[in-house]
Amino acid sequence: MKHYIQTRAQSFRNAFSGWWFVVRTQRNAWIHAIFSVTTLAVCFWLRLSSIEWALIIIAIALVWTAEFLNTALEAVVDLASPEQHHLAKVGKDVGAAAVLIAAFSALLIGLLIIGPPLWVKIQLLIYS
Numbered sequence: 001m002k003h004y005i006q007t008r009a010q011s012f013r014n015a016f017s018g019w020w021f022v023v024r025t026q027r028n029a030w031i032h033a034i035f036s037v038t039t040l041a042v043c044f045w046l047r048l049s050s051i052e053w054a055l056i057i058i059a060i061a062l063v064w065t066a067e068f069l070n071t072a073l074e075a076v077v078d079l080a081s082p083e084q085h086h087l088a089k090v091g092k093d094v095g096a097a098a099v100l101i102a103a104f105s106a107l108l109i110g111l112l113i114i115g116p117p118l119w120v121k122i123q124l125l126i127y128s
Helices: 002-025 027-046 050-080 086-127
Strands: none
Touching: 002 027, 002 050, 027 050, 027 086, 050 086
């Protein structure tokens, strides 16, 4: 049991090390962070329902997961192909496209869920 707990603890340390690497080295991670925090703050302000919160959290998690996987893919490609190679570029470009798809999807989900109540709040602020 002690060995099991130690190995699980090491797994968490490894995961947080990876998390820290992404946040420390990837400029786009900071963009994701700013949008994530801003979105969550607006959601608190709008007092979304549980289902709406769940969808927003899934959308945010999708973007972060894509960013983390893209960073991992880039590291593996750099390790496997230190020289420039057409297929290495393809792999990196496709990984970046996955992040773009996730971010665009999250934006659409956010607009669909946050847009209408945000519009109402803004109108109330303007006309009251």
